[in-house]
Amino acid sequence: MTELWPDRYDRPEDLAAIEAVPLAARGVPATTYDVLSRAADLWPERTAVVVLPEAARWREPVMVTFAELHAQVNRVANLFYGLGVRREDAVALLSPNCQELIVATLAAQAAGVAAPVNGALNPAHVRELLRLSGARVLVAAGPELDEALWAAALELARGGAVRALLALRPTGADGAAPPLPSVEGVVVGYVSEAAAPFPGEEFLGTAPTADDIAAVFHTGGTTGLPKLAAHTHTNEVSDAWMIGANTAADEDSVVFAALPLFHVNALVVTLLSPLLKGQQVVWAGPLGYRDISLFKDFWRIVEHYRVATMSAVPTVYAALATCPVDGADISSMRFAVVGASALPEGVRNSFEAATGIPLLEGYGLTEATCASVRGFLDVRRPGSVGQRMPYQHIKIVDVDAVSGFLPAGLPAGEVGTVLISGPTVFPGYVQGRDEHGYHIDSLGKVVDGWLDTGDLGYLDKEGFLHLTGRAKDLIIRGGHNMDPRVIEDALLTHPAVTGAQAVGQPDRRSGEVPVAYVTVADRGVTEDELRAWAAAHVSEAAAAPKAVRVLDTLPLTAVGKPYKLPLRADATRRVLADALRDINDVEQVIAEAESGSVTATVTLRASASALTTAEVERRVADYTVPCRIVTQQPGDA
Missing domain, CATH: 3.30.300.30 (ANL, C-terminal domain)
Structure with missing residues (x-):
């Protein structure tokens, strides 16, 4: 029988030996629920997750073994099943990280489909994501954990968006929970209390299969309407295996996690992959890397829990480079993973110089589940994000001919659009659902199994990927x-x-x-x-x-990626305002980022003549910017 894991995967030349064995022959579990069940069977008494209530209370964690996690997930999955959740029914998750959210996320994938939602999105976007996902059960931060999110969840329930609203308590909460208000026609309660009567030995419903949808993750910025990318169980487990195959971190390595669980990195890199490999994960408090106290005590946390690796975005490492180690023993930290946006060389140099910890760069995107490319500790390729992961493939095609998906890629060194194929490529975006399940369409992003990433880059002669930007940018x-x-x-x-x-x-x-x-x-x-x-x-x-x-700050998404639309809007506003500055009847010029593009509005005073309006339209037309010309009504402020 072929071993699940390769003997070695820490150098570029290991790739060929790994792929000599088909992925299907490795005995990789079929679903995320199978991953959890396997971990509970193999390491029942080993600690699976260590969850900090908050950064300042890092010495007061909640610790859960693999067997306990399996039982907790079964109880909550059975609760969902009792509420009518079936194989293609989504459970929406609206909460900062906490121990109960980890359980609820895995349980949602066991009973149906997990639909994590970023609580920073505006209410209209959250409601639209719930509609698209078809979620009728909402798991949300309770009033102790996040009062504002709980209020938003209540509004959704009162507006008829869901039929059940289940509250999460803070990690390590003790004492009686505050009473929850009733909502007509909606089941309202605490997850822990509602799940307690259900059995933890097994899931009572129909277990998922490899091709079933495991989760729908929203992708996009924080202002344009996000899209819902569907992931199958095969997508998630395959990517978790590819990450876990890295022999630089063995099963005894402790992983640190602080990215929000509505992001694929948190789910795949710091939850599913460690579950598959039997690694312990230390989860930060609900604010994650946004908690200032975390940086103050970070190296003491690494020392105390013997953290071996972590995953974060470049801005986190820039901040950690300025945090004194102050004598903490951080020798357990073998490497740190960085992704989500380009790593400035200055950030790499300052972090590695301050800590002695090497940064391992990677690359991926939600539409390819999470990770597709990885670097190596002992083989540095300056400017490269790394080599493709096993069983995924990359080619570069002409940027002006992406729609044709050329059968052959560009030669080494030539810049074009990056395409990815393999078992992690998603089936598409959720367009809606009916009684038969989800309607999923890749919207032209996947053709003949090749995903158009929208990124620009080139492959060098050794097959390492160098990113040069975004096609849309x-x-x-x-x-x-x-x-x-x-x-x-x-x-x-x-x-x-x-x-x-x-x-x-x-x-x-x-x-x-x-x-x-x-x-x-x-x-x-x-x-x-x-x-x-x-x-x-x-x-x-x-x-x-x-x-x-x-600027004081540059715009970023909630997970630290550069977000350029607001800057394009500002640049548009400035140039139009300058072009119209000598027209006295122009009251205001604004430009806004909407649904992935920039639109402008020019407001004229009520006294503006038709000739003035025509002149404004003529000048704006020179810039080919979508623009509305509006005239104030008499009496408008």
């Missing part, structure tokens, strides 16, 4: 495609610049011109100085930004 100046990363990298070499994002600003002659937004450590540096620096350091003159603007 390309700045097109006079028909010439420019990679914003060229500008960002140039600005990041300035000693005062701590962050940089470049976008296209509408231009009536060139279509777009590049502009950049930065954060700085030294407010004494001027925007003109930064613009001159960028012009001197970009690799092509056309990419020299027309303006560099200093």
Whole structure:
């Protein structure tokens, strides 16, 4: 019988030996529920999760063994089954991380489909995600855990969005729980209390199969309407295996987790993969990496729990590089994984110099479940995010011919659109559902098994992937495609610049011109100085930004990814306001990021003439920006 795990996977040349054995022959569990059941059978008394109530109380964890976790998941899954959840019914999860959320997430996948939701999304988006997912059971942070989220969940229930609302208590909560209000026609209660009467030995419903939908994860920014990407059990378990195959971390390695469970990294990298490998995971409190207290005590936490590895975004490592180790023994930390956005070389250098801990870069996206590319500790390829993971494949195609999905990729070194194939590629986005289940469509993102990532990059001669930007972020100046990363990298070499994002600003002659937004450590540096620096350091003159603007912070998504739409909106507003500045009847110019694009609104005073309106329309038309012209009514403020 073939072993589940390869003998070695810590160097690029190991890939061929691993793939000599088909993935189907390795005996990988079929579903996430099978992963949990296997862990409970193999390591019943071993600690599975250690959950901190909050960062400041890191010495007061709740500890759960694999057998206990299995029993807790069975009880909650049976509760869901008793509430009518069946194989293709979703359970929505709206909560910061806590011990009960870990259980509820696994239970939702056992009984039906998990639908995690970011609580930072606006209420209209949350309601739309519930509608798309078809969730009629909502598990939400209770009033002790997050009062605002509980109030939002109650509003959803009172509005008829769900038929059951189950509250989560904080990790380690003791004493009587506060009473919950009743909602007509809706089952309201605490998860722990409602699940207590149900058996924990087994799941009473129909167990999932490999091809069943395990979860639907929303993807996109925090203002544009998110899409729901469906994951099968095969998607999730395959990716968890690929991550766990890394022999740099054995089954005794302790993993630290602090990303929110509505993000695929938290689920696949720090929950499912450790479950598959029998590793203990230390979960931070509900605020995760947003908790200032966590950084104050972080190295003591690493020392106390003998943490071996962690996963986070570049901004976390930038912050940790400034946190003194202060004599803590952090020798247990073998490496730290970084992803979600490009890793600035300055962040890598400062973190590794301050801690001695190597950063292991990776790359992936929700539509490919989570991780598709990984780096290596002993083989560095500067500028590369790593080599493809086993059983996944990557090719680069011409950026202007993606719709054709060329049968052969571009030669090594040539930049194009990154395509991925393999068992982690998702089946598509949820478009709705009926009595027969979900309607799923890849919306052109997957053709013949190849996923269009929307990212730009190239493969070097050794097969390592180098990312150069996002196809949708390309700045097109006079028909010439420019990679914003060229500008960002140039600005990041300035000693005062701590962050940089470049976008296209509408231009009536060139279509777009590049502009950049930065954060700085030294407010004494001027925007003109930064613009001159960028012009001197970009690799092509056309990419020299027309303006560099200093901000207090750069916009990011809830999981730390750069979010450029607000910057494009700001650039659009500025250029239109400048084009219209001599028209006295222009009251206001705004531009907003909506549904993945930027639209503008120009407000004219009530006294504006038809000639004025026509002149505004003419000038705006020069910039080919979607724009509404509105006129104030008499008496408007």
